[in-house]
Amino acid sequence: MNTIRFRDCNLFRLVMLVILPALVIIWGCNQGSYYSAMISTFAINILLAASLNLVNGFSGMFSMGHAAFMAVGAYISAFLTLDPAKKASMLPGLPQWLIDIQLPLLVALIFCGLAAALVALLIGIPVLRFKGHYLSVATLGLIVIVRAVLDNSDTITNGPRGITGLPKVATAPVIFFVLLLSLFIMFRLIRSQYGRGLIAMRDDSVAAQSLGINLTLKKISIFCISAFFAGVAGALWGHVQTVISGQFFYYSMSFKVVQISIIGGMASLSGAAVGSLFMTFVPELLAPLESGFTIFGVTLPSMYGLSNILMAIFLILVIIFRRQGLLGSSEILLESWFSKETYTSLFKKEEYQKLAAAFQRRPKKK
Template sequence: MSAPRNTFLPRFAIAALVGAALVALADANLNPYLLSIIQFIGLNIILAVSLNVTNGFIGLFSLGHPAFMTVGGYVAAILVIPPERKAALLPDLPAFLAAQEWSFLPALIAGGSVAALVALIVGFPVLRLRGHYLAVATLGLIFIVQSFAVNLRGVTRGALGLSGLPELTNLWWVYLFCLVTIYVCWQLKHSSLGRTMLAIRENELAASCLGVKVARMRILSFVLGAFLAGIAGGLWVHLVTLISPSSFSFILAFEIVVMVVLGGTGSITGAVLVAVVLSVLTQLLRPVEEAANLFGASQMIVAFVVLVVLITRPKGLFGTAEPDLVGWLLRPFRKSKAA
């Protein structure tokens, strides 16, 4: 059962403070390799929760997140590069961009905004499609964006990509945007706007007959998901310090969809938990794959888990429900106090 909406804010504040304490401990005691793994887990949480807005809340089947990550990543990277380096690397940049050097946060917001603008432009024709037709169309968007990145050599350096970027992403930035993503998506889901989206997912014709602007709501969810994916792309790029047209492939799109489907289409809690579990499982299996020369074993295990879950629980682990994890964790303390 999900917590009542009027108790969400204090519970969220408690969880955020506990998370901040854990982040501080990790930042002070863990080595850079482990910190980078935790940051990738956080990025997967942002991607899974943001895709849930599109695929879970309103029932679209979009595979376009890597395209929006590419857009957001390139925009953020170009904006933070110093002007003297841009002149050498990117000779075809417009003059107003070539002279700019933005700080990290505005660059991330700009990257997300441009990704949202691309989603808005693409959304009008693409979101007229349904089901697997929409999936194929959004999958094609990945290849279109990659083709632009390859051919605009004077703006993106083409297939060479942008390397040697400043390592601006850290655990605190990832944690901050995880909190923002979860908070915004939770509040959206439990608002009248979110209930409208869920109604469209359950019965689009009935919602339309009741006066719901279905096309407008579909575009809104698509744009919001793209904005958050663009920010995740900017964080990702400044964590690995490079970006190329192939940085975010269609394989990543399926991995994010798996997180949403396993957790439950519409469940924010489920998306977070599955993103953490799958990210950790992938990291644990990687040394085994390399030692046994069984590359791709983790993907086979994940595929098997997906099949089992879909057979036993077609709506995912939680469906659209939000289990009260904070209450569950605090239950032992309540029992001891009552005793």
């Protein structure tokens, strides 16, 4: 006889995976600008890792060029949302119509995503012919190209000095609204016929092609969709930091997103949230150790970089002992967030009975 588990109880999911995280996020945003910025960065990291998982986890390809699409989104957002007077003085090389325009953030995000998707389309047509590590190296080359263009276009991007003074319009509520909307779209996409085709291509490309799946179209389309959400995330990141430059969107940024994806699980959109939780908050908690600490009466000296070393060790352990990531292919988070049953369980008597049975470890009734 099967025993009722907590994860099978919609009421338990509502409390632990919806209400409790929402309360923690709301509380953190009210603790000051530092914590609010950390939570906003956490949400952006989720969006970045989830969009990367569309390619790396569900299509069978392995891209390392996410930072390039972030950069495109961040700079397009700056062009569209900055004050016209500031653009005229800082970016005189922009066309006059682009200098005069100033859009709301939510409208600008659409154009940021489309611009990143267009770059992905242009680079994807020749690059997606590669497979395995050849594709990874090619997408790393895209980062170098984008960085070179940004650093050498003085009148358009202000060169290596970057763009400062971006309007701080990406508040935590706005970011979480964009995140949840994006995750819902990605979740429905993966659960659709299109998503099943992607998974078939990942598992066996020859069998998928024999069933009539156009592999080239699938690869290019999911690469562009992934880039779209990366461009949106890059725009949000730029407005949180208020300063953007080509140096921020280089190898280190791409490697960080890949780490988040691997830790949480590449074959799971929910894994992006778990990986982001580790990569955003754990290094901050470990940072005080770098200035020295006392353990068992022994005072250890300052060890700069200790938090990075510990996170690297953790990543190695995950790769060795949990190769599929912490969540594997589970979608327990998104299934809880976007399921009607989760929210209606609050008004159903049988859900309370099921939760009580889970506490008592009683078997399911047939």
